[in-house]
Ligand SMILES: Nc1ncnc2c1ncn2[C@@H]1O[C@H](COP(=O)(O)OP(=O)(O)OP(=O)(O)O)[C@@H](O)[C@H]1O
């Protein structure tokens with residue numbers, strides 16, 4: 302079964318995720334219609350499109366977070382490194398979510414200390430050999446999220462005491478702590494001020510060296526600034542995919558052109 | 567400018583309505599406060615006596631064959647050459663309980679608890695003493711041989727036929743056992759039930775879910791005496807558990823508290839934002855891990871507060887306990903959950919029902935203690951909520 306799946310998904314070397322004919326329903330509502338998309342390794346892929354077009358739904362399909370929604374039905378295939386996470390009955394969905402991490406729109410730290418927030422994932426997966434090792438993981442993750450210098454002296458204080466932008470970077474650190482390969486970000490800056498937004502953008506550019514990044518964004522400028530590939534969604538369909546330069550410079554579709562030029566949204 | 571005029575007119579009329587509403591609310595609150603004060607003052611006034619006790623000092627000169635005889639001899643000495651009726655009156659100045667509780671082995675001064683009639687006379691509640699008794703008592707008071715002390719035995723004794731030595735210890739222990747059992751029984755089941763209903767909603771349409779949903783929402787409104795009947799039918803008649811035992815009382819009150827705990831726990835779980843579950847699940851936690859490590863801990867302050875309030879209600883319940891026979895006359899504190907026991911509210915009921923006037927002050931004092939416990943628990947709940955509640959951003 303697994304071999305068969307591997308064969309059906311043509312995998313090129315730089316390709317991390319391949320979505321094929323993905324269809325998602327919420328009850329009777331068809332939220333994603335026959336979407337196909339290839340996502341390259343160490344790239345930032347931006348998902349753009351008007352509100353309600355299914356960007357979040359699509360993103361959540363990539364680590365099966367939609368499983369938690371009762372009436373959500375998914376058909377089609379999502380191959381990660383050539384393994385269809387839906388068809389092979391991925392033996393361990395929890396491990397999938399460990400390797401495909403997610404950062405949400407609103408910073409959502411746990412009501413615990415900064416340290417505990419980052420340590421939670423590694424503890425969950427028993428990734429640490431000792432307390433010192435766990436400290437090390439926490440430190441590394443916070444460093445990767447460009448937060449270490451700001452919080453190193455207050456690791457035990459409440460995560461809620463951080464500013465919104467710091468909280469979001471904490472959430473990114475928390476995701477990085479379980480050593481994922483793909484990081485999904487759903488409008489990570491929409492609740493943040495311009496300075497925090499800039500900090501997160503710089504961070505994403507750094508992270509793409511080691512991770513594959515898929516992000517939903519409302520902000521055209523942001524997509525333009527940091528993404529390599531852009532996919533434009535409209536009413537549940539992927540209308541156009543291409544290099545970001547092309548999508549913003551010279552898109553093939555009229556509706557893409559209208560959207561990126563700010564005619565509607 | 568015109569519009570300002572109009573506004574003022576409307577505001578003027580509104581102000582009258584608002585002011586009168588304000589006064590209505592204000593007087594309602596004041597009235598409630600006054601009634602509460604009257605209530606507590608009455609209870610305090612009536613019950614304060616129970617916290618003191620009248621004692622008689624007697625000198626035993628010659629030890630007799632039994633303590634009873636020694637005490638009686640010592641009492642007779644208080645009057646020169648007493649006749650039969652005087653002797654009888656003298657004997658009745660001391661609690662009959664002294665005969666069995668005080669062991670007189672050598673001569674000396676003994677402090678005995680006075681009979682309830684003396685106690686009531688000293689406290690100025692009523693005077694049922696005979697003329698000769700009163701004469702002796704007055705002399706003894708002026709000699710300092712009869713005096714009031716703190717009534718420690720009210721805290722350490724159990725119920726008795728003699729009001730002067732009746733205490734609340736037995737009822738306190740009974741309450742402790744009963745409520746402890748109710749808590750041990752209802753807390754895990756209640757939390758488990760609420761967690762299942764809130765956190766594992768995969769089977770929203772299953773009959774088990776519907777059954778629980780209907781039950782929980784309606785059980786909270788069922789009169790408590792019905793739970794007593796349930797306890798009687800299920801635990802005593804069906805399972806054959808002993809009557810009057812705190813085991814049955816605990817289980818019954820446990821069922822009574824269950825809906826309160828479940829509802830409080832569900833509310834607490836609902837206040838935990840979905841984003842916390844998303845965050846945990848997104849890190850690869852299973853549903854169970856998310857529930858155990860994130861959701862339940864975050865909901866814990868609310869769960870505990872709700873449980874305390876539920877338990878406070880159970881502590882004040884007497885009707886279900888009457889049904890299962892926890893209304894027994896308990897002379898010694900229960901030593902196990904299978905022993906016949908009673909509880910504080912039932913003790914109040916029993917004392918209030920007693921014809922002896924001496925029990926009146928015990929009743930009020932026990933009510934005061936019960937209220938104090940309830941107020942403490944509620945304050946604890948409020949404090950816990952204030953202290954540990956998570957302010958979600
Ligand atoms: N849990 C759900 N249950 C039912 N329908 C849903 C659910 N979540 C989303 N939908 C519907 O699916 C469609 C796509 O939603 P989705 O959240 O993916 O859009 P989006 O592109 O992320 O929008 P936005 O930019 O506003 O976040 C919408 O029509 C929405 O109403």
Ligand SMILES: [Mg+2]
Nearest residue numbers: 356357358487
């Ligand atoms: Mg969205």
